[in-house]
Amino acid sequence: MPPPSGSPRPEPQKPILSVAGLSIALRGRGRETSLVQDVSFSLSEGRTLCLVGESGCGKSLTSLAIMGLLASPPLEITRGEILFEGRDLRALSARDRADLRGDRMTMIFQEPMTSLNPAFTIGDQIAEAVMRHKGGTAEEARAKALEMLKRVRIPAAEKRLDEYPHQLSGGMRQRIMIAMALVNGPRLLIADEPTTALDVTIQAQILSLVRRLQQETGSAMLLITHDLGVVAEVADEVAVMYAGRIVERASVKDIFDDPQHPYTIGLMGSLPSLSGREERLATIPGSVPAPERMPKGCRFAPRCPFCIPACTEAQPPLLEVAPGHEAACIRAPLEQHVTEAA
Amino acid sequence: MTLALDTAEQAAVPAPRSRVWGKLLRNRSAVVGGVLVVAFALIAFVGPFVIPDDPVKTSWSLVRKAPSWSHWFGTDDLGRDVLARVIYGARASLLAGVVSVTIAVSIGGPLGLIAGYFGGWIDAVISRCTEAMLACPFLILAIALGSVLGASLTNAMIAIGIAAAPIFTRLTRAQALAVKTEDYVEGARAIGLPDRWIIIKYIVPNIFAPILVQATLIMAQAIIAEASLSFLGLGQQPPAPSWGSMLNTGKNFLQQGQWWMSMFPGVGIFLTVLGFNLLGDGLRDALDPRET
Numbered sequence: 001m002p003p004p005s006g007s008p009r010p011e012p013q014k015p016i017l018s019v020a021g022l023s024i025a026l027r028g029r030g031r032e033t034s035l036v037q038d039v040s041f042s043l044s045e046g047r048t049l050c051l052v053g054e055s056g057c058g059k060s061l062t063s064l065a066i067m068g069l070l071a072s073p074p075l076e077i078t079r080g081e082i083l084f085e086g087r088d089l090r091a092l093s094a095r096d097r098a099d100l101r102g103d104r105m106t107m108i109f110q111e112p113m114t115s116l117n118p119a120f121t122i123g124d125q126i127a128e129a130v131m132r133h134k135g136g137t138a139e140e141a142r143a144k145a146l147e148m149l150k151r152v153r154i155p156a157a158e159k160r161l162d163e164y165p166h167q168l169s170g171g172m173r174q175r176i177m178i179a180m181a182l183v184n185g186p187r188l189l190i191a192d193e194p195t196t197a198l199d200v201t202i203q204a205q206i207l208s209l210v211r212r213l214q215q216e217t218g219s220a221m222l223l224i225t226h227d228l229g230v231v232a233e234v235a236d237e238v239a240v241m242y243a244g245r246i247v248e249r250a251s252v253k254d255i256f257d258d259p260q261h262p263y264t265i266g267l268m269g270s271l272p273s274l275s276g277r278e279e280r281l282a283t284i285p286g287s288v289p290a291p292e293r294m295p296k297g298c299r300f301a302p303r304c305p306f307c308i309p310a311c312t313e314a315q316p317p318l319l320e321v322a323p324g325h326e327a328a329c330i331r332a333p334l335e336q337h338v339t340e341a342a
Numbered sequence: 343m344t345l346a347l348d349t350a351e352q353a354a355v356p357a358p359r360s361r362v363w364g365k366l367l368r369n370r371s372a373v374v375g376g377v378l379v380v381a382f383a384l385i386a387f388v389g390p391f392v393i394p395d396d397p398v399k400t401s402w403s404l405v406r407k408a409p410s411w412s413h414w415f416g417t418d419d420l421g422r423d424v425l426a427r428v429i430y431g432a433r434a435s436l437l438a439g440v441v442s443v444t445i446a447v448s449i450g451g452p453l454g455l456i457a458g459y460f461g462g463w464i465d466a467v468i469s470r471c472t473e474a475m476l477a478c479p480f481l482i483l484a485i486a487l488g489s490v491l492g493a494s495l496t497n498a499m500i501a502i503g504i505a506a507a508p509i510f511t512r513l514t515r516a517q518a519l520a521v522k523t524e525d526y527v528e529g530a531r532a533i534g535l536p537d538r539w540i541i542i543k544y545i546v547p548n549i550f551a552p553i554l555v556q557a558t559l560i561m562a563q564a565i566i567a568e569a570s571l572s573f574l575g576l577g578q579q580p581p582a583p584s585w586g587s588m589l590n591t592g593k594n595f596l597q598q599g600q601w602w603m604s605m606f607p608g609v610g611i612f613l614t615v616l617g618f619n620l621l622g623d624g625l626r627d628a629l630d631p632r633e634t
Contacts, residue, residue: 067532069531069532098534098535100534101531101532101533101534102532102534102535103534106533107532109528109529111525114524114525114526115525115526115528115529116526116529117526117529117530117543117544117547117548119543119544119547119548119550120543120547128533128535128543129533132533132535132539133534181532181533
């Protein structure tokens with residue numbers, strides 16, 4: 001297991017982003033399928049929250065909802081509140097939200113290969129983000145773009161400004177995306193699996209770049225990933241999602257050292273280890289239930305080795321099991337049961 | 343590109359523009375098409391300054407003369423020089439092609455963009471109207487519109503433009519639908535760009551290639567349509583020359599063996615239409631990213 005890095009930083013002040021009871025549903029033909037349910041978390045200046053979970057668990061939907069980019073219809077926020085710098089985003093007009101995007105809050109996408117407009121040069125695209133929000137002349141915006149390219153360590157930045165996306169490698173393009181996202185000095189950066197599409201050596205470079213820029217600017221980061229190695233590397237806090245709900249939320253140290261939810265425990269067990277002697281990696285049996293066939297009780301119950309009849313009765317709420325550590329499991333903390341069973 | 347690139351990198355990733363040119367120039371039929379189109383454009387624009395004969399000057403002494411050294415293409419039933427009329431007719435045909443395709447793209451394109459990009463009820467309305475218009479054959483629709491608008495070359499061009507517009511609406515809509523789900527459009531939203539801006543800078547440049555191909559191919563159809571309307575008396579009005587109206591006149595004398603009045607404008611139509619079709623096909627192949 002990779003050791004959680006970084007010493008604990010001073011406790012944060014007022015949150016930049018706070019999400020409370022966010023639920024997202026797919027509406028169509030008179031049916032409503034709940035995809036994200038009752039997601040709550042908050043994020044302060046300079047901190048990094050990792051949203052972890054497997055594909056389809058709703059982590060990307062959550063980030064799109066925060067950005068105001070949900071494809072609506074058919075996707076819709078059915079309940080909940082998203083406060084950004086004290087403002088309720090759901091109450092803002094579409095125009096005001098667009099004014100925030102790219103300026104106060106930005107997003108880096110998963111696919112650097114397809115996330116740049118093939119018809120314009122790199123310089124044009126970064127400058128565009130500047131001019132949209134800060135105004136100014138094309139020369140000023142271009143100068144800003146150049147400065148940003150240097151900050152994301154693009155070699156021969158001046159030359160790259162006039163190149164088209166297809167002339168750059170994936171890692172380079174991801175640096176461009178980061179430059180575009182950070183050029184206006186956002187307070188919140190959402191990174192949706194920014195390293196998934198890159199090869200391993202580039203992943204580490206990009207992660208440390210993002211981390212460094214975030215520390216320089218003091219912005220908050222919501223990092224979406226399914227890679228626990230990435231989590232250990234950059235997270236301050238972690239929220240684990242399963243089937244549309246947050247099942248555990250804690251500091252990165254607690255998540256790795258003392259996971260409480262059986263799903264989190266399962267995830268930790270499925271990590272390959274350098275010192276490992278085991279032949280096979282542990283897996284979690286079964287698969288995530290389809291959104292329209294969610295069990296009535298705990299959504300993880302059908303796959304849970306610790307399941308008792310009470311688990312299938314009602315959804316367990318997210319409760320504090322230790323200071324700053326919450327888990328949605330009626331059997332948490334689990335140690336006592338394990339010792340009882342032994 | 344003003345700045346020098348690493349030569350190795352340049353060789354590895356050639357700019358798409360030069361690649362398209364290369365593919366186009368290696369395609370023999372596309373080159374033939376391009377040469378035909380350019381040749382007729384030259385004939386239409388330069389020809390009138392070179393040719394000494396007046397296309398509308400009649401002469402009773404020269405009625406229906408066969409091709410000769412003084413009149414290469416012969417003369418028509420009013421003693422007018424057929425070569426001069428064919429050259430001036432090329433003007434009318436190419437003008438009709440360009441203007442009506444421009445009208446068609448500027449009506450059909452924005453409608454298709456709006457329908458494809460925004461979707462919803464506005465898409466439903468635009469799509470139904472488009473389908474209704476497409477249900478009617480292009481030429482029939484153009485003739486019907488032309489007769490409603492009244493007989494003149496301008497009205498014929500408008501009629502052809504309107505009749506061809508739904509072809510572009512459907513194409514642009516489909517392309518916009520495909521491009522709007524691209525990651526870079528999502529990225530544009532994520533930096534807060536307004537829809538108008540996204541459509542102009544992100545959608546339009548990326549659907550330009552198929553529109554260009556379609557425009558070239560429709561150009562050929564528009565030229566046929568103009569000739570058809572003029573043949574029926576709905577386009578270019580006499581005495582101004584047009585290939586379609588020349589054919590109409592010429593057909594009356596075919597049985598008497600006076601072939602030159604209809605053959606030369608016929609060849610004109612055939613070659614320009616062939617040129618645009620070959621060029622359009624070549625462009626389609628050259629701009630197709632799947633072909634290597």
